[in-house]
Amino acid sequence: MSSGFTEDEMRRALGLDTPTPPVAPPVIVKPEPVPVKAAPLSPKEPSKVPVKRRGPMLRVTLQVSKEYDGEETRFVHDAKTLSRFDAEQEAKKALAKAGFKYFVVESIVQVD
Structure with missing residues (x-):
């Protein structure tokens, strides 16, 4: 089943034979060096205080x-x-680490 078109005609119809523009070589841009400032040495930096959890707990x-x-x-x-x-399970583990064997749960209350 021949349609009568040649391969070159089909390429032109599909736009595949368009001439490619010449490729320019890539331009390489060298980054400028950024001066690094030395931080002044302090005798003792303040220690970071851990952030306390906000909200309710037991x-x-x-x-x-x-x-x-x-x-x-x-x-x-x-x-x-x-x-x-x-x-209660966390409290039992803390008791075991502290060396206590026997316990009686007095209360479990929510603290804000």
């Missing part, structure tokens, strides 16, 4: 002791979660 209060029926002390742990279960 305060877990426990009666703890290291021995069974031993001397009881009050232990307070502030948890940065709003889940009562997670707050």
Whole structure:
């Protein structure tokens, strides 16, 4: 099935045989050096204070002791979660690190 067009005619019809303009070499621009200022040395820079979390959290209060029926002390742990279960678990982990074995949960209250 011949349409009677040659390949050159089809290329011209599709615009594929247009002459390409000569390609200029790329222009390379060298950046100018930026002078760097030396910071003055200060004897002691102020330490960064960690940002305290804003918003509500839970305060877990426990009666703890290291021995069974031993001397009881009050232990307070502030948890940065709003889940009562997670707050109690965090407090238990803190108790274990402090060396306490026995505890009784006194209260879990929300602190703003």
